[in-house]
Amino acid sequence: KAGVTQTPRYLIKTRGQQVTLSCSPISGHRSVSWYQQTPGQGLQFLFEYFSETQRNKGNFPGRFSGRQFSNSRSEMNVSTLELGDSALYLCASSLEPGPETQYFGPGTRLLVL
Amino acid sequence: DQQVKQNSPSLSVQEGRISILNCDYTNSMFDYFLWYKKYPAEGPTFLISISSIKDKNEDGRFTVFLNKSAKHLSLHIVPSQPGDSAVYFCAAPYSNAGNMLTFGGGTRLMVKP
Numbered sequence: 001k002a003g004v005t006q007t008p009r010y011l012i013k014t015r016g017q018q019v020t021l022s023c024s025p026i027s028g029h030r031s032v033s034w035y036q037q038t039p040g041q042g043l044q045f046l047f048e049y050f051s052e053t054q055r056n057k058g059n060f061p062g063r064f065s066g067r068q069f070s071n072s073r074s075e076m077n078v079s080t081l082e083l084g085d086s087a088l089y090l091c092a093s094s095l096e097p098g099p100e101t102q103y104f105g106p107g108t109r110l111l112v113l
Numbered sequence: 114d115q116q117v118k119q120n121s122p123s124l125s126v127q128e129g130r131i132s133i134l135n136c137d138y139t140n141s142m143f144d145y146f147l148w149y150k151k152y153p154a155e156g157p158t159f160l161i162s163i164s165s166i167k168d169k170n171e172d173g174r175f176t177v178f179l180n181k182s183a184k185h186l187s188l189h190i191v192p193s194q195p196g197d198s199a200v201y202f203c204a205a206p207y208s209n210a211g212n213m214l215t216f217g218g219g220t221r222l223m224v225k226p
Contacts, residue, residue: 033214045207048213090156106154
């Protein structure tokens with residue numbers, strides 16, 4: 001069974017630009033969550049989608065948004081990039097809600113210059 | 114404000130000895146805790162969990178202890194193996210619905226042969 005895939009794996013952007021990251025969950029999984037990992041703040045929850053609906057949202061500014069498609073694939077978008085947005089962005093999918101059943105992807109490393 | 118904290122950023126242990134990783138939390142509403150392991154260039158993988166109705170949960174070489182009065186949990190790895198070298202995160206779900214987790218900052222474990 002293929003795992004969670006995230007594209008691209010690495011990305012370099014400049015301040016003020018916008019970026020879209022993609023996550024393909026494990027086949028059949030309907031829940032997709034996004035996390036940001038930085039050296040200073042650790043792993044922080046961004047949002048969770050389940051059956052195309054945002055179910056939970058973390059404490060991030062409105063520049064961070066996401067969506068989920070009918071095939072459960074998810075995208076997250078960051079507009080007006082700031083230097084502090086440089087991070088590893090992790091996506092996790094699960095069949096049903098339940099942290100134990102979450103499988104994480106390898107992440108997309110974003111560098112904002 | 115971090116509600117889950119891991120105060121030791123790193124730990125070095127000799128192969129075959131016990132590794133003890135600690136985690137403290139401030140929110141007494143948390144009733145479920147998880148430990149994840151993360152290798153470089155990979156997403157975190159679920160390791161073991163514990164419900165607040167228990168004070169111990171064991172899975173092979175891994176045991177998690179929960180002290181609710183002290184708001185403290187620990188992960189014991191016995192015996193430690195070089196393959197256990199990774200970053201370990203403790204986490205707690207914010208809510209009963211969904212996969213919204215708050216993570217500690219992580220502890221890097223190095224098991225020396």
